Amino acid sequence: MESVGVAPAPAAVAVAEQKMKLLEPRKEPLASAAAAAKAPCKWAMKKKLVGGDAGYVLEDVPHLTDYMPELPTYPNPLQDNPAYSVVKQYFVNTDDTVTQKIVVRKNSARGTHFRRAGPRQRVYFQPDEVNAAIVTCGGLCPGLNTVIRELVCGLYDMYGVTSVVGIEGGYKGFYSRNTVTLTPKSVNDIHKRGGTILGTSRGGHDTAKIVDSLQDRGINQVYIIGGDGTQQGASVIYEEVRRRGLKCAVVGVPKTIDNDIAVIDKSFGFDTAVEEAQRAINAAHVEAESAENGIGVVKLMGRNSGFIAMYATLASRDVDCCLIPESPFYLEGKGGLLEFVEKRLKDSGHMVIVVAEGAGQDLIAQSMNFVDTQDASGNKLLLDVGLWLSQKIKDHFKKKTNFPITLKYIDPTYMIRAVRSNASDNVYCTLLAHSALHGAMAGYSGFTVAPVNGRHAYIPFYRITEKQNKVVITDRMWARVLCSTNQPCFLSHEDVENMKHDDDERHHLHNTQLLDGSPAKCSPNCNGSAGAE
Numbered sequence: 001m002e003s004v005g006v007a008p009a010p011a012a013v014a015v016a017e018q019k020m021k022l023l024e025p026r027k028e029p030l031a032s033a034a035a036a037a038k039a040p041c042k043w044a045m046k047k048k049l050v051g052g053d054a055g056y057v058l059e060d061v062p063h064l065t066d067y068m069p070e071l072p073t074y075p076n077p078l079q080d081n082p083a084y085s086v087v088k089q090y091f092v093n094t095d096d097t098v099t100q101k102i103v104v105r106k107n108s109a110r111g112t113h114f115r116r117a118g119p120r121q122r123v124y125f126q127p128d129e130v131n132a133a134i135v136t137c138g139g140l141c142p143g144l145n146t147v148i149r150e151l152v153c154g155l156y157d158m159y160g161v162t163s164v165v166g167i168e169g170g171y172k173g174f175y176s177r178n179t180v181t182l183t184p185k186s187v188n189d190i191h192k193r194g195g196t197i198l199g200t201s202r203g204g205h206d207t208a209k210i211v212d213s214l215q216d217r218g219i220n221q222v223y224i225i226g227g228d229g230t231q232q233g234a235s236v237i238y239e240e241v242r243r244r245g246l247k248c249a250v251v252g253v254p255k256t257i258d259n260d261i262a263v264i265d266k267s268f269g270f271d272t273a274v275e276e277a278q279r280a281i282n283a284a285h286v287e288a289e290s291a292e293n294g295i296g297v298v299k300l301m302g303r304n305s306g307f308i309a310m311y312a313t314l315a316s317r318d319v320d321c322c323l324i325p326e327s328p329f330y331l332e333g334k335g336g337l338l339e340f341v342e343k344r345l346k347d348s349g350h351m352v353i354v355v356a357e358g359a360g361q362d363l364i365a366q367s368m369n370f371v372d373t374q375d376a377s378g379n380k381l382l383l384d385v386g387l388w389l390s391q392k393i394k395d396h397f398k399k400k401t402n403f404p405i406t407l408k409y410i411d412p413t414y415m416i417r418a419v420r421s422n423a424s425d426n427v428y429c430t431l432l433a434h435s436a437l438h439g440a441m442a443g444y445s446g447f448t449v450a451p452v453n454g455r456h457a458y459i460p461f462y463r464i465t466e467k468q469n470k471v472v473i474t475d476r477m478w479a480r481v482l483c484s485t486n487q488p489c490f491l492s493h494e495d496v497e498n499m500k501h502d503d504d505e506r507h508h509l510h511n512t513q514l515l516d517g518s519p520a521k522c523s524p525n526c527n528g529s530a531g532a533e
């Protein structure tokens with residue numbers, strides 16, 4: 001295997017100094033957050049790329065020895081753990097990697113790979129040396145408590161670590177709150193509850209203050225659970241930790257109800273959210289079916305990505321129209337949504353519309369005067385597409401004689417993410433937490449852990465944060481939705497061709513398991529032919 005661009009290691013730091021570094025109080029006051037953010041980072045994370053035969057590339061993650069080359073190693077305590085004594089080949093081979101491209105042809109290049117997650121034979125921390133911290137940031141998501149629980153229990157039970165603290169209230173908790181002690185006993189039942197026992201927040205990321213806090217508290221493993229914004233925050237924390245030469249593993253666990261994190265198969269809590277959304281869709285269907293020209297409108301989460309709406313629609317089969325941010329639509333005229341609603345009501349007597357909260361934002365903005373607003377993290381605040389759409393449909397039918405409708409609008413947005421995680425997400429969260437702590441114990445840092453094509457892998461932060469995962473509407477999966485609902489795709493053939501081009505580029509970068517296969521042909525529902533059946 002040939003190295004094609006390994007990050008240069010900075011000057012070696014004396015071993016004795018390395019061991020002591022976290023335990024010593026900081027000697028000089030650190031620069032302000034703003035100054036730290038602007039300061040050029042001498043050891044800014046370079047890509048660690050390793051090339052091999054037939055176009056094989058390993059996009060590796062940083063390791064503590066990149067900047068602390070003399071760190072001692074220890075046998076992994078798991079080898080003496082009775083639970084694992086029967087496991088053959090429990091330790092992951094150091095050369096094991098996970099492929100990003102799962103569908104290949106005879107002559108295709110092997111492409112990008114990531115380091116396989118899992119326990120290593122040698123570890124870089126002794127159990128009594130570890131001071132771990134866990135923080136949850138961003139919006140809620142089913143499974144947060146399960147990840148916290150499994151990190152704590154895994155560290156205790158597998159590695160004999162007994163010092164784990166929680167940071168309360170998201171990133172700002174590092175510098176504005178006391179820590180809470182977490183033990184297997186204190187977290188025993190938390191997976192049965194929604195939310196996060198640690199609390200969460202948006203905004204408040206101050207890199208210098210956060211790393212000061214890590215240093216002052218002697219934290220040498222930090223597990224950061226959150227979405228794309230959080231992982232960007234984790235990435236700069238890693239850079240600062242590295243710049244200061246600290247023996248501290250910075251590990252990201254990806255969380256987002258929207259499933260908008262690139263590269264990974266899917267995010268935890270997504271399954272639960274789709275399942276919970278079924279209850280709202282069922283209710284909308286029952287209401288619609290029981291009324292004359294009944295229409296049920298359900299708004300689901302999905303700021304920039306319509307995965308929840310798409311999967312909830314496919315799972316339900318009661319949905320007549322699914323609207324997502326990735327697929328523009330229009331209301332009036334031939335091939336528009338209102339024409340389709342009218343036709344579907346005439347044909348079936350009722351209909352259900354599922355709309356992702358980020359859909360149609362441009363349309364709403366056009367129809368009203370509004371000022372762009374953002375949340376504390378800088379995310380755009382959305383206008384209520386559900387209410388707007390419901391009103392537009394009501395207004396349309398009010399103008400018609402002899403076409404009375406009954407419309408019920410159901411907004412379960414927060415309900416689908418505030419519930420506890422389902423069984424499948426609980427298992428997923430357990431594996432994520434274990435993969436995360438195995439990586440930290442093995443000295444890896446600056447990575448996000450997640451399954452790629454079904455195998456857990458360590459993914460460099462930059463791959464997670466460079467782009468958001470979106471529904472590719474030229475993929476077969478979206479075609480399946482159109483097939484199931486028989487809604488118009490609201491796009492011209494030309495629009496589809498342009499999108500195919502964009503999507504090819506996206507595919508090249510982020511081929512995920514949820515996104516399916518090769519681009520589909522324009523479905524019969526395209527070119528504005530409303531409701532082709």
Ligand SMILES: Nc1ncnc2c1ncn2[C@@H]1O[C@H](COP(=O)(O)OP(=O)(O)OP(=O)(O)O)[C@@H](O)[C@H]1O
Nearest residue numbers: 138139202203205226227228229230232233256377
């Ligand atoms: N570019 C960035 N650099 C540093 N920190 C960031 C960055 N973007 C976001 N953050 C921080 O990450 C935290 C969470 O970000 P955000 O509110 O966008 O949620 P998220 O992690 O993307 O999750 P969600 O899926 O709920 O949106 C916030 O505390 C925010 O300050």
Ligand SMILES: O=P(O)(O)OC[C@H]1O[C@](O)(CO)[C@@H](O)[C@@H]1O
Nearest residue numbers: 139140256257258301302303375
């Ligand atoms: O929690 P907030 O700030 O209301 O934000 C809601 C947003 O968070 C998300 O749930 C992502 O976590 C989006 O689906 C939604 O738009």
Ligand SMILES: [Mg+2]
Nearest residue numbers: 138227228229
């Ligand atoms: Mg986000």
